[in-house]
Amino acid sequence: MNAVVLHGAPLVRQDLVAPVKLTVRVQSVSYLADDINAFEFVNVEGGTLPSFTPGSHIDVQLPDGSIRQYSLCNASTERHRYVVAVLRDPLGRGGSVAMHDVLRAGRTVTISTPRNHFPLATAASMHVFIAGGIGITPIMSMITEVVRKGESFHLYYCARVPHRTAFTRELRAFVDSGVTSIHYDNGDVRNGLDLKATLQSHADGTHLYYCGPSGLMDAVEAASAHWPRGTRHCERFSASGSPVRTAADDPEKPFAIELARSKKCFTVHPGETIVDALKLHGVEVETSCREGYCGACMTRYLSGDPLHRDSVLDKEDREEFVMICCSRAKSASLVLDL
Ligand code: FES
Incomplete structure (x- = not known):
């Protein structure tokens, strides 16, 4: 599954920084319901895992190298394990099928440290x-x-x-x-x-x-x-349900991206993402979902007018940050803090 939308809630920006990778062992796979299994991950050396807060998710790197996000469903007070529950969806992008059909107890797998875009409100009664x-x-x-x-x-x-x-x-x-x-x-x-x-x-x-x-x-x-x-x-753990854009109603125009720190400048062509353009010129950036919902590619911009296409940032965040895996620019150029 999934994308993240916070309606007016302050976004905890440090939760959107690039996660750290961890190698864990699949301790158990258990049946929860038809086509739904729980996967329990533990530290390969038997110690504790980084703490998490309720609502957190982890990235799981699948055997084919692709990455999927899954929410943690166990108690956040537990430090010895992470547990995710996965619905096997044969019509999905293949991640859930790989989890069900390939991941077995005893196997090691690379995951990310937990991130939380869906925290409990501390002031709620x-x-x-x-x-x-x-x-x-x-x-x-x-x-x-x-x-x-x-x-x-x-x-x-x-x-x-x-x-x-x-x-x-x-x-x-x-x-x-x-x-x-x-x-x-x-x-x-x-x-x-x-x-x-x-x-x-x-x-x-x-x-x-x-x-x-x-x-x-x-x-x-x-x-x-x-x-x-x-x-x-x-x-949300999939791209938002917004109507599909067509070339006719939202023609993509080329625009320039300027990297303020490295003083580089490239063109992002129609049909290309900012991440594509950066990688083409040897600038590596962290990505995960590449659909604007995981927050891994969030980048500060210094000037220009982004055409935001993510489903993570709220209005206030969009005045400072842009998800460069999916967003473009309305202005002729966009200056990134890179
Ligand atoms: S928001 Fe996930 S990679 Fe950009």
């Missing part, structure tokens, strides 16, 4: 979570933390059918106590959670967190549009 399908993964870690701290929450978990729904056993006590409701739609969204009614009113101190397929994300975003700025937080 009530947390409302909406998870769609495998979008439950970051929310499991967040709920564990909220419970540990004795804070109030309600989880709305939208899924298709029980046998394809992860973590139902772990959530059973919360369902019984009324703080979690699971909504099965059996494949017809008209049978699912009534988002409009659920999100109609907003109480002071309530924060909303949502993660799931793009259709659900867009629906939650629309149904909560009236919530106060800074109270909605979401994580």
